Amino acid sequence: MAKAGMYVGLDIGTTSIKVVVAEYIDSQMNIIGVGNAKSEGINRGIIVDIDKTVQAIQRAVKQAEEKAGIQIKSVSVGLPANLLEVEPCQGMIAVNNESKEIMDDDVRNVASAAMVRSVPPERQIVALLPQEFTVDGFEGIKDPRGMIGVRLEMFGLVFTGPKTIIHNITKCVEKAGLTVAETVITSLALTESTLSDGEKDFGTIVIDMGGGQTTTAVMHDKQLKFTHVDQEGGEFVTKDISIVLNTSFNNAEALKINYGDAYPSRTSADEEFPVDVIGKTDPIKVDERYLAEIIEARLEQIFRKAKESLDEIEALDLPGGIVLTGGAASLPGVVDLAEDIFGTTVKLHVPNQMGLRNPVFTNVISIVNYSAELSDVYHLAKSAVTGEKVSLSAAPQTNAVSTTPVYDDYDASNDYEEETKPKNDEKVTGKIKDFFSNIFD
Template identity: 55%
Template sequence: MDTSGMYVGLDIGTTSIKVIVAEYLEGQLNVLGVGNERSAGLSRGVIVDIDKASEAIKNAVKSAEEKASIEIHDVVVGISANMLKIEPVNGLVAIGDQAREITDQDVRDVAAAAIIQNLPPEREIINLIPDEFVVDGFDGIKDPRSMVGVRLEMHGMLFTGPKTIVHNTKKAVEQAGLNPQLAVVSPIAQGLSILSDGEQDFGTILLDLGGGQTTAAVIHDHRLKYAEVDPEGGDYITKDISVVLNTSIENAEKLKRNYGYADATRAAEDNQFPVDVVGQSRPTEITEQYLAEIIEARLSQIFDKLKGQLAATNALSLPGGIVVTGGVAALPGIVDLLKADFDDVPVRVAIPDQMGLRHPSFTQALSLVNYRGQLNEIDLLVQSALAGNQQLVSQIAKKPAPTPKAQSQTEPQQAATATEKRNKQAPKKRGQGLKKFFSDFFD
């Protein structure tokens, strides 16, 4: 099956907003344009000011449009795993009194039947992922269409989040003039994109070290089984540096990027650099090791809290160990610190291998594009059944989201279809090594 298409990933982070326009040609990802702008209106991974957030999204989208020479209408947007609830669901529909071939509409109907429930008013459906279909008692079916039967069942996993988070994300995207074509829980997209088949199968902890929060997710049997969010991230490290050294937030951020180490044992004790201190006319000299001790203290505090929660789920014994990504993962020594704090669990850093995007802060935006490109027709049909319950999925279009400027439309394309044939063999992207560079990137 063909996997060609052009898609736009929108990563709304606390520190930065990233937009990536990419094209799939025969399963190969080709990045056409990137927008990377400083965030506004977010706190600890959640939108708290829709107006400011939408303006920042506009700026990032405009930058990506200029580089890709296209107009962006539809986007795939990531939803944070804050207070995420994961539960199994089952749907059952009668095909008819007599056996007939199962159609696309039957698949939509059984998916809709699986989500008929009394959700609490404060929660919203984000994703529904099918595990298998059952036709007249025959299970293990991945695509029941064209099969003959009188009864169709679907077993899947339902992902719901706080209505406030989902609504604010949707509203900010729409206010920026965009159509949130598809929403996905961020760790689901990351797990599918940056973990190998074996890591997804046997079990791996995915650790996303962002600017506003840290997310630990457990991927096992190719499914997101658990997610925990700690409301501390790179911004807290910057604030610690600012308070301890009595310097501005701007200076603290530069110090973290230019001289920071996650593991104090990796930093040089005799390497000194100047720090502008508030209230002093002359800079104060501090050592690289002292700065690293400040950074390590905050990171170890975050890791210790997550370790206890992960241990309670037996995730620390999974063969895949820990795969870490996010802007803070670029700190030198992060692997050593994680191994020390998590008792020598295997650790690797996931870094995109696309030219110009080889920094872990771009992993999420690329994962969103990868996720959309790897969805097959059944996935799209099932997800489209959420349209009546989850407003972020407003269309599953046959044609790709962005259109060339010469053929752009004034309104997003409204005609939707979910009958595009896709396979799930898009290549996995794995990071190789760790580079010490922070300039020109946001966490």
């Protein structure tokens, strides 16, 4: 259940930086401000120029502040899944206080015990997610505080990532005049926020098609089990159009948005449109079918790389199929092409928030929603990772103080730049519960 308060999400993408301000009342999300600025200083999802990235963040934040009528002080920022590793962890402690009642400090201590591991110097722990606790042999406990026990155990997942990526993101946020309220693994937020309970339990694949990279994530048994990042995305489709048709990048982007389709058989070779070609005075005529074939070639390559990684863990046998999202997924014909290549059910996820009904906003909305639903137990475990003390008795953290909130019908989908039935196979149902036993070996 989402905690009441104001939350701000920041998604640093290759082609655009998005900021969403949301107010939660009775666990309902109300979007009150959106910012969307063209990215600079980012290549294939990785920050390569801190100063340019800071300026882009500031532009997006300013837009969101003007729409929401607030001053943004801190944000929950998304972390890409590049080189992300997921490992199971387990810790056990003896309850120290005389009454043997389990307190906040006991949860912190058992989380610290679960993190006793060797982490390479170039990596750091990003997040620790408690899955369940055991008190004196009684299993399946989600929050042990207030219970009586002698021995406390915790089972969870620990996520580690490259220090360079984490440091650069944090540095850019701080240089933009903000503080990081929460660092959210974007793939984890996506799978948690976009999938139903059944899809999380039985297994579903989420493919996020961004501008500079495509991220594949697998959720099974209500846990993020696997991630894979391909350094290609919608921007590469635009570059292909630009090179093949010998036109500018901006013209190629306009062609993709206005005439593009990823499934050539849906298009006509008789329908033509003008294209301004570099070095020629008059435009040339290009038909829809030819443009679709250019688009299909790149997207097919992206999907086949994702399929190779999924085949290694037999994830395509999961009954939940595939959920596509991200700006590049909004191109017509993408779902049809994906179904042909993956051989399973594919559906497109579109956010249902007014003014943000475009897959390009799925990431930032998921970041906000995930942050609002984090439990007290998570924050206690997080304090074991960061070393910071948390006060759970205080009111929920508010990332921005509203002065004159603006509840209007702003349609942020007009601003974005580049990104314009579960399948049940009876012969594999017996394998569902042990698909990923080899991942953690």
